[in-house]
Amino acid sequence: MTKTASRFIHPANLPITALSGVGGALAGRLADIGIHRVFDLLMHLPRDYEDRSRRVDIRDVSHGASVLVSGVVTHVENNRTGLSVALEDDTGTLVLRFFKAYAGLKNTMQIGANITAFGEIKISRYGVQMAHPEFHITGTKQFESGLLPIYPATKGLHQNKLRQLVRLAIAAIKPKGLYCLSPADLQAAGVADTGADLLGALIQIHLPDSQADIFTQTALLQGLKERTHPACQRIIIEELVAHQLSFLYRRKNVYQYKAPRCQTDSELADKLIAGLPFGLTNAQKRVIDEAVADMATSRPMLRLIQGDVGAGKTLVAALTACRAIDSGWQVAIMAPTEILAEQHGANFEKWFAPLGVGIGRLLGKQGSKERREMLAAIANNDVQIVVGTHALFQDEVAFAKLGLVIIDEQHRFGVEQRLALTNKGVANSTPHQLAMTATPIPRTLAMSMYGDMDVSVIDELPPNRTPITTVTINRDRRDEVIERISANCKAGKQAYWVCPLVEESSVLDAQSAELLYEDLCERLDIRIGLVHGKMKAAQKQETMAQFKAGEIDLLVATTVIEVGVDVPNASLMVIENAERLGLSQLHQLRGRVGRGSAKSFCVLLYQTPLSPTGIERLNVLRDSTDGFVIAQKDLELRGAGELLGKRQTGDMGYYLADIVRDETLLVAAERIAHQLIEDSARQDLAHQIVSTWLPDAKEYVNA
Numbered sequence: 064m065t066k067t068a069s070r071f072i073h074p075a076n077l078p079i080t081a082l083s084g085v086g087g088a089l090a091g092r093l094a095d096i097g098i099h100r101v102f103d104l105l106m107h108l109p110r111d112y113e114d115r116s117r118r119v120d121i122r123d124v125s126h127g128a129s130v131l132v133s134g135v136v137t138h139v140e141n142n143r144t145g146l147s148v149a150l151e152d153d154t155g156t157l158v159l160r161f162f163k164a165y166a167g168l169k170n171t172m173q174i175g176a177n178i179t180a181f182g183e184i185k186i187s188r189y190g191v192q193m194a195h196p197e198f199h200i201t202g203t204k205q206f207e208s209g210l211l212p213i214y215p216a217t218k219g220l221h222q223n224k225l226r227q228l229v230r231l232a233i234a235a236i237k238p239k240g241l242y243c244l245s246p247a248d249l250q251a252a253g254v255a256d257t258g259a260d261l262l263g264a265l266i267q268i269h270l271p272d273s274q275a276d277i278f279t280q281t282a283l284l285q286g287l288k289e290r291t292h293p294a295c296q297r298i299i300i301e302e303l304v305a306h307q308l309s310f311l312y313r314r315k316n317v318y319q320y321k322a323p324r325c326q327t328d329s330e331l332a333d334k335l336i337a338g339l340p341f342g343l344t345n346a347q348k349r350v351i352d353e354a355v356a357d358m359a360t361s362r363p364m365l366r367l368i369q370g371d372v373g374a375g376k377t378l379v380a381a382l383t384a385c386r387a388i389d390s391g392w393q394v395a396i397m398a399p400t401e402i403l404a405e406q407h408g409a410n411f412e413k414w415f416a417p418l419g420v421g422i423g424r425l426l427g428k429q430g431s432k433e434r435r436e437m438l439a440a441i442a443n444n445d446v447q448i449v450v451g452t453h454a455l456f457q458d459e460v461a462f463a464k465l466g467l468v469i470i471d472e473q474h475r476f477g478v479e480q481r482l483a484l485t486n487k488g489v490a491n492s493t494p495h496q497l498a499m500t501a502t503p504i505p506r507t508l509a510m511s512m513y514g515d516m517d518v519s520v521i522d523e524l525p526p527n528r529t530p531i532t533t534v535t536i537n538r539d540r541r542d543e544v545i546e547r548i549s550a551n552c553k554a555g556k557q558a559y560w561v562c563p564l565v566e567e568s569s570v571l572d573a574q575s576a577e578l579l580y581e582d583l584c585e586r587l588d589i590r591i592g593l594v595h596g597k598m599k600a601a602q603k604q605e606t607m608a609q610f611k612a613g614e615i616d617l618l619v620a621t622t623v624i625e626v627g628v629d630v631p632n633a634s635l636m637v638i639e640n641a642e643r644l645g646l647s648q649l650h651q652l653r654g655r656v657g658r659g660s661a662k663s664f665c666v667l668l669y670q671t672p673l674s675p676t677g678i679e680r681l682n683v684l685r686d687s688t689d690g691f692v693i694a695q696k697d698l699e700l701r702g703a704g705e706l707l708g709k710r711q712t713g714d715m716g717y718y719l720a721d722i723v724r725d726e727t728l729l730v731a732a733e734r735i736a737h738q739l740i741e742d743s744a745r746q747d748l749a750h751q752i753v754s755t756w757l758p759d760a761k762e763y764v765n766a
Contacts, residue, residue, distance in 0.1 A: 074238075161194075212269055240260060242752050244304060265298065303729050304736050308752060310515040346521045366518070366519060388448070396469045406629065408450040425455055505695045528657060534665070538668050634664065650694075
């Protein structure tokens with residue numbers, strides 16, 4: 064970047080190479096820990112602090128503490144294990160240990176020398192020791208004094224260098240400061256006004272006051288580490304407001320386009336409901352009404368439907384789609400996996416084909432001829448409903464009149480993928496968006512992930528759902544479980560046996576499923592099938608179709624069957640190494656049974672020893688069938704990354720905020736963001752806040 068161009072960029076948004084002494088090699092090491100801009104460096108907050116503000120008597124040192132001591136060298140021993148130096152003050156003695164005895168060290172460590180040293184204390188049967196301390200002859204120079212920050216680091220990037228760079232970043236930003244909230248905003252959020260602006264709060268964290276007395280200093284350190292210090296609270300509310308603003312700008316960006324108005328009455332929906340063997344729940348009716356009201360206007364619908372396992376989200380989506388089809392528009396349904404896309408395709412075919420609606424599929428497994436024909440049918444409006452995976456938003460896919468996009472398991476897709484599909488509407492318009500998730504999402508997580516969407520909740524299960532009994536069993540009793548599987552299947556029922564996995568494509572997990580499959584085939588006289596993420600899509604589909612048709616008694620699988628699979632005759636679910644999976648994922652897997660009239664069971668096989676948290680997690684699942692209760696507990700125990708998946712939550716990009724810990728501040732941030740965006744006099748401030756915290760969101764801000 065040229066110096067001329069950089070004049071128009073706020074110092075916070077300058078690349079890290081704008082700082083003196085930061086070349087390509089150093090910038091590469093900083094990039095390894097997520098530091099690309101000057102602002103990133105300011106937000107690289109300490110993980111701990113070293114107290115070099117006061118000398119500690121040797122008798123008062125404690126194991127694991129990093130302390131500053133002074134004393135006289137009373138003994139020196141040099142042998143093949145290194146150099147041992149006895150350092151004594153008026154209160155006691157400790158040993159300085161050096162594993163390399165170079166000439167300068169031996170010249171300094173002479174009996175009678177007065178030494179000041181800083182390092183970590185180790186107390187063991189060998190006495191009190193300090194290994195490889197920093198040191199100097201007392202009075203010759205000073206250590207960097209005070210409370211020194213300890214930063215998360217990487218290879219080749221030392222603490223002293225990080226401290227130096229942070230000070231350079233502070234100096235670079237000081238002349239202009241940082242765009243931030245006003246004292247009135249902080250008061251509205253219930254955050255104490257420390258008298259400092261955002262930059263001042265950051266300085267308090269990077270360069271804490273070392274002149275405070277020991278009690279004040281202890282409280283200061285605790286507040287900084289636990290993020291309860293007013294300076295931390297100030298930074299957290301600023302960050303949360305920036306994220307909420309980005310959601311509002313994203314929504315505003317979508318709202319600048321018109322969406323097709325759809326009629327509220329639907330002859331197609333009436334016919335579909337009349338053909339169902341059951342009625343709709345009140346919750347389903349309410350959510351359909353909310354979506355239909357959105358689609359009756361020219362403002363694009365942005366709605367997320369949450370519902371527990373078996374709540375009937377797909378039917379709600381289908382009845383919403385009827386309004387778009389009756390109004391002459393096409394509907395695209397996107398699912399994260401081919402198994403789920405095929406499941407939706409089968410359901411929509413069953414519901415809509417008898418009503419004369421054209422159904423198309425766009426999947427990765429299709430041959431080139433079949434794909435060309437389907438692309439032509441979509442472009443010519445020969446199919447009104449198109450079901451597919453991410454293949455739907457590829458450039459070559461052109462819809463004739465796309466009016467509604469339905470995205471299942473929304474959290475499996477990134478924002479960019481969702482927007483790519485909505486860009487396929489007719490010229491100067493955008494389709495309505497209806498997202499669904501079978502992972503119940505706690506309110507705070509929904510605010511953090513889907514702040515640009517309205518949320519509807521199907522909080523009622525159909526009356527025909529069979530309760531599932533969940534039991535936890537030690538893997539030592541695996542043989543008993545295998546006998547139960549055999550009896551279950553020979554009685555005409557079907558069962559799942561799920562192997563744990565971290566990633567759908569993991570070779571290791573596929574092998575573990577294959578080994579289990581081989582073992583069970585040898586031990587059981589029943590029909591057994593195998594499905595895992597490394598198999599070809601056609602092979603998976605064929606096995607799933609056989610299982611659904613009752614041609615397979617026991618399906619050994621990885622978590623590719625987590626969502627969307629509906630086999631009413633399956634009444635037993637066994638989950639191997641259940642302690643390795645998240646609560647919400649376990650709940651989703653459990654939801655594959657209990658879909659028919661037979662009493663259903665879920666067996667959680669666990670490996671001992673279990674941690675206290677592991678025991679608590681499995682007990683929560685055993686004792687509750689409420690997906691929202693389970694999801695909230697999962698969020699508290701394992702965090703957003705485990706509940707929704709690392710990939711998607713990585714997009715949240717928080718430096719300091721934690722949506723579980725900071726729930727109260729998140730609610731306040733949402734309110735402040737609305738106030739900022741609605742106040743014409745503060746538009747520039749709102750833009751600058753988003754630009755500082757979320758530079759990649761500028762396309763929404765400037766739209």
